[in-house]
Amino acid sequence: MSNLIVRGISAGYGKVNVVRDVSLTVPEGRRIALVGSNGAGKSTIVRTINGLLALRGGSVQWDGVPIESMRVHQRTRAGIATVPEGRLLFPDCTVTENLVAASTWGQPKIERQRSIEVVFDLFSRLRERSAQRVGTLSGGEQQMVAIGRALMTRPRLLMLDEPSIGLAPKVVGEIFEALGRLTGSGLSLLLVEQNVQLSLRSVDCAYVLRRGELVLEGNAADLLDHPFVREAYLGG
Ligand SMILES: Nc1ncnc2c1ncn2[C@@H]1O[C@H](COP(=O)(O)OP(=O)(O)OP(=O)(O)O)[C@@H](O)[C@H]1O
Ligand SMILES: [Mg+2]
Numbered sequence: 001m002s003n004l005i006v007r008g009i010s011a012g013y014g015k016v017n018v019v020r021d022v023s024l025t026v027p028e029g030r031r032i033a034l035v036g037s038n039g040a041g042k043s044t045i046v047r048t049i050n051g052l053l054a055l056r057g058g059s060v061q062w063d064g065v066p067i068e069s070m071r072v073h074q075r076t077r078a079g080i081a082t083v084p085e086g087r088l089l090f091p092d093c094t095v096t097e098n099l100v101a102a103s104t105w106g107q108p109k110i111e112r113q114r115s116i117e118v119v120f121d122l123f124s125r126l127r128e129r130s131a132q133r134v135g136t137l138s139g140g141e142q143q144m145v146a147i148g149r150a151l152m153t154r155p156r157l158l159m160l161d162e163p164s165i166g167l168a169p170k171v172v173g174e175i176f177e178a179l180g181r182l183t184g185s186g187l188s189l190l191l192v193e194q195n196v197q198l199s200l201r202s203v204d205c206a207y208v209l210r211r212g213e214l215v216l217e218g219n220a221a222d223l224l225d226h227p228f229v230r231e232a233y234l235g236g
Helices: 042-050 072-077 095-101 109-122 124-128 139-151 169-183 196-202 220-224 227-233
Strands: 002-013 016-027 031-035 057-062 080-083 157-161 188-193 205-210 213-219
Touching: 002 042, 002 188, 016 031, 016 042, 016 057, 016 188, 016 213, 031 042, 031 196, 042 072, 042 080, 042 157, 042 188, 072 080, 080 139, 095 109, 095 139, 109 124, 109 139, 109 169, 124 139, 139 157, 139 169, 169 188, 169 196, 188 196, 196 205, 196 220, 196 227, 205 220, 205 227, 213 220, 213 227
Parallel strands: 031 188, 031 205, 080 157, 157 188
Antiparallel strands: 002 016, 002 057, 205 213
16 A cells, blocks of 8 residues: 555645646655756655645645645654755754654653664664764764654654755765665655765655656666666766
8 A cells, every 4th residue: 555645736835836746656665766956846845745835736645544634743643754955953952852852742751762762773873972962963963863853753754855965975875774774664765856866776766856847757777777867867
């Protein structure tokens, strides 16, 4: 059964529809990428799925249930988590405080502690730096905190908006390796990236978004070889 089904959605700001008639599916336990250049509308789509932005048309279903009328926190509780573009952490709070801040919605303390341990097992660097203020961490470590924070809500779908941006290849490799371990345990991923090569190498299937509309979709390995993708995103 498919977890997330997005059908023919439109969304935008003011008078402009920046996303038009986009349909995509994230089946349970699969890794799906949404790729496209700067301004294509990727973050807009993420925000319509997590509820930060209202739909102007189409529908979003989660586990067979329409969720358009659900608020952001209800979607989070239903299992949809987002690692937002730019991370949006609390820089003056410690790693642990940032993690705890994401789980103050009635989880018993012991469960919260367990979630923190899961994050520290995934990113052992964060365990070492648990008492360090987040603003003093490296960019890669901050991205790990942002992912960890999303995991604190125990999601079944993790949407990551540009997790690799501005990071050195080595730490990007570490982060993507950790994401691979996560999906082995049944979590679904929607990876949003401008870095087309990296994301197509990291997922099962992908959608290519261009100026607010989907232009291609398919198996990630096939898309890596697709003439349009090579020409438009991989420098020929
Ligand atoms: N809050 C907003 N108000 C008005 N226009 C917006 C707003 N957010 C985004 N846009 C516009 O919508 C279009 C799509 O933006 P979006 O952020 O979804 O693109 P993106 O694919 O995520 O780009 P990037 O890779 O640079 O993050 C852009 O033209 C952008 O200027
Ligand atoms: Mg974006």
